[in-house]
Amino acid sequence: MALTGEDRLLAWLRRATGPSHLGDDAAHLESPGDLAVTMDSQIEGVHFFAGLDPASIARRLLAVNLSDLAATAAVPRFAFLALSTPREFPHRRFFRALLTACRGAGVELAGGDLSSAPVVAATLTMLGTRPRGGRFLSRAGARPGHALWLGGTVGEAALGLTLIERGARLSGNRVVLPPAAQEATLAPSARAAVRRHVLPVPQLELGLWLGRQREGGALDLSDGLARDLHRLCRESKVGAELRPEALAASPGWRRLCEVLGKSPLELQLCGGEDYVLLFTLPLGVEPPVKFGCRRIGRIVAGKEVTLIEGRKRRKLAPRGWDHFNLRVSG
Amino acid sequence: MALTGEDRLLAWLRRATGPSHLGDDAAHLESPGDLAVTMDSQIEGVHFFAGLDPASIARRLLAVNLSDLAATAAVPRFAFLALSTPREFPHRRFFRALLTACRGAGVELAGGDLSSAPVVAATLTMLGTRPRGGRFLSRAGARPGHALWLGGTVGEAALGLTLIERGARLSGNRVVLPPAAQEATLAPSARAAVRRHVLPVPQLELGLWLGRQREGGALDLSDGLARDLHRLCRESKVGAELRPEALAASPGWRRLCEVLGKSPLELQLCGGEDYVLLFTLPLGVEPPVKFGCRRIGRIVAGKEVTLIEGRKRRKLAPRGWDHFNLRVSG
Numbered sequence: 001m002a003l004t005g006e007d008r009l010l011a012w013l014r015r016a017t018g019p020s021h022l023g024d025d026a027a028h029l030e031s032p033g034d035l036a037v038t039m040d041s042q043i044e045g046v047h048f049f050a051g052l053d054p055a056s057i058a059r060r061l062l063a064v065n066l067s068d069l070a071a072t073a074a075v076p077r078f079a080f081l082a083l084s085t086p087r088e089f090p091h092r093r094f095f096r097a098l099l100t101a102c103r104g105a106g107v108e109l110a111g112g113d114l115s116s117a118p119v120v121a122a123t124l125t126m127l128g129t130r131p132r133g134g135r136f137l138s139r140a141g142a143r144p145g146h147a148l149w150l151g152g153t154v155g156e157a158a159l160g161l162t163l164i165e166r167g168a169r170l171s172g173n174r175v176v177l178p179p180a181a182q183e184a185t186l187a188p189s190a191r192a193a194v195r196r197h198v199l200p201v202p203q204l205e206l207g208l209w210l211g212r213q214r215e216g217g218a219l220d221l222s223d224g225l226a227r228d229l230h231r232l233c234r235e236s237k238v239g240a241e242l243r244p245e246a247l248a249a250s251p252g253w254r255r256l257c258e259v260l261g262k263s264p265l266e267l268q269l270c271g272g273e274d275y276v277l278l279f280t281l282p283l284g285v286e287p288p289v290k291f292g293c294r295r296i297g298r299i300v301a302g303k304e305v306t307l308i309e310g311r312k313r314r315k316l317a318p319r320g321w322d323h324f325n326l327r328v329s330g
Numbered sequence: 331m332a333l334t335g336e337d338r339l340l341a342w343l344r345r346a347t348g349p350s351h352l353g354d355d356a357a358h359l360e361s362p363g364d365l366a367v368t369m370d371s372q373i374e375g376v377h378f379f380a381g382l383d384p385a386s387i388a389r390r391l392l393a394v395n396l397s398d399l400a401a402t403a404a405v406p407r408f409a410f411l412a413l414s415t416p417r418e419f420p421h422r423r424f425f426r427a428l429l430t431a432c433r434g435a436g437v438e439l440a441g442g443d444l445s446s447a448p449v450v451a452a453t454l455t456m457l458g459t460r461p462r463g464g465r466f467l468s469r470a471g472a473r474p475g476h477a478l479w480l481g482g483t484v485g486e487a488a489l490g491l492t493l494i495e496r497g498a499r500l501s502g503n504r505v506v507l508p509p510a511a512q513e514a515t516l517a518p519s520a521r522a523a524v525r526r527h528v529l530p531v532p533q534l535e536l537g538l539w540l541g542r543q544r545e546g547g548a549l550d551l552s553d554g555l556a557r558d559l560h561r562l563c564r565e566s567k568v569g570a571e572l573r574p575e576a577l578a579a580s581p582g583w584r585r586l587c588e589v590l591g592k593s594p595l596e597l598q599l600c601g602g603e604d605y606v607l608l609f610t611l612p613l614g615v616e617p618p619v620k621f622g623c624r625r626i627g628r629i630v631a632g633k634e635v636t637l638i639e640g641r642k643r644r645k646l647a648p649r650g651w652d653h654f655n656l657r658v659s660g
Contacts, residue, residue, distance in 0.1 A: 007561070007648075023469065023565060024402065024468050024469050024470075024549075024565075025368060025398040025399075025401040025402055025469070025549050025550055026366035026367055026368035026398050026399060026401070026402040026404060026456075026458065026466075027365075027366065027367045027368075028364070028365070028366055028402070028466045028468070029364065029365040029366075029367060030364055031361065031362075031363050031364050031365070032361075032365065033361050034358070034359065034360055034361050035358070035359040035361070035362065036356035036357065036358055036359075037356055037357045037359060037408070037410060037440065037441060037455075037457070038355060038356035038357075038441070039410045039411075039412050039441060039442050039443050039453075039455060040412075040443050041412045041414060041443050041445055041453070043414055043445060043447050043451070045447075045448065046414070046445055046446055046447055047445070067355075068355040068356050069355075069356060071355040071356070072354065072355055072356040072358070074356060078367070080367060080369045080455055081369075082369050082370070082371045082412070082453040082455075084371060084373055084376070084451060110367065111367060111368070111369060112369050113369050113370050113371050113453070115371055115373060115376055115377070116376055117373050117375075117376055117449075117451065118375065118448070118449065119447075119448065119449075121373070121414060121447065121451045123369075123371070123412040123443070123453040125367075125369060125410055125412075125455040126356075127367070128356065136356075136358045138354050138358070139353065139354050139355070140354075219354075219355050220355055231337070235353060235354075318337075
């Protein structure tokens, strides 16, 4: 019997996944144990620019959801996709990239919903499980006296976004740069920044390591360090002291900020979409060096979030990306 | 400390839900047992018309997802919402209606994602559990010799959509009709059709009853009887014979079809968005009368789906709603 477009796509997808949970009104999962459930969307014109390769949209969608599971110390297991697109969207290109990325992360695409829409809107729900001997991490786990740690650099993705706004593009695996960033000393940092923005790398292994520690809170940085640090403090009912000189950044990145007229500290504090973990650990417990973490401050009693530069102390406002107010000063 | 828009909304929402799983990167659910997971989107201009009351969007979103769980015989437990809207969207109105509807269905809103977008796009992921002594239903459970059943009428929602296209609106709980349907003998059927389209009623209790039977396949009708019957047959590797005279419809509905220039049979077979269950049962097993089910045919060996009108037999094409081809003739 003749299959129409949606059924044809689903039939192709089921051949591509092999035996799977796809095809019923709901996926049936045999008791998977304790669950962490996360949900994140990627919308054209909001989270990425129109014209982004569908394969990159798929990889980015998976990466931002995996980052949420990393912040929970969960093992990624199942993904459910709601994909709304204009009719001419190259679905198979999107799905090939998504399935490859899922396989790489040990994730099964187990269900979802396809529909038409004026712009590309993709939402992924992910189910992760609690590993044996691990605990789920929470934003409420920071305690006064804990050291405050960061899983990597911040501000790079925001600089990548600035470059994209000025014409940079990811074409296949190649980054095409605007004239301002083509100079040989800038180009490597610029390419890395664009890649970091389009294809963030979730810190799953670090998350699982944190889940094996007895104490500590965590979240993943999506809306900027300042804003997300405020969230961590609010959930844990604590304050924090942040030492921005500890937010190491490469000289190339600093020069690039200068050329593009951006304040490095502003990007680091408010840039957003860094997708590294912000976490706390008792003094004396340090993450393995291989994770490249930086100790950037400490958790204190109270509610204040303070920026400490040398002898200068100032209150850090919860600025950063806000979907309803756009850039907001606190 | 000052909260920005998104955090303020989330804080309000957490006050409104009471103790809940909201607030972390991922919701942590203690081992809920066997799971059924479903995901369905509602997009402005695709699933509903611009201007629909946000409270109705919320109720419809929950209803179509509950209908998927009904088709699986799962007990609804947790909902996760991805909501993308223009900035001026009245979020609290939407959430008040969603939370009330969730409470009514025994569902906890346990997480999600908020973002901005040019049109309203809402995706719900729902987790349901397998009730003790029940089984999950599947589209693959139909067997030759089973009777084919329908959980209610079909075509009414499609007629409601026709009325909406011609100016009908749901305003609060009141249906405003276009002149063509205001005549006293037509108005009650017209109002019911509009309500049925905007606010379908998921057949959860029927689904749970079916899950307690030993045999039978099921799915919920969202894309039209013809198309969804083909899907049931494909997954079960069977054929079917459908007797359209068994698709009972009220005289008021038939007159309304006439006035609006619609073929009753066409609407019943291809209309879509009926959200009643289509299911099969061994001969001799009948659903309780209170569910208002109709026996509309039988499952046969082979692959053919046949329409039987008196002595006339014709092949039924898998027509109906397709998101990529729009209305497709098979």
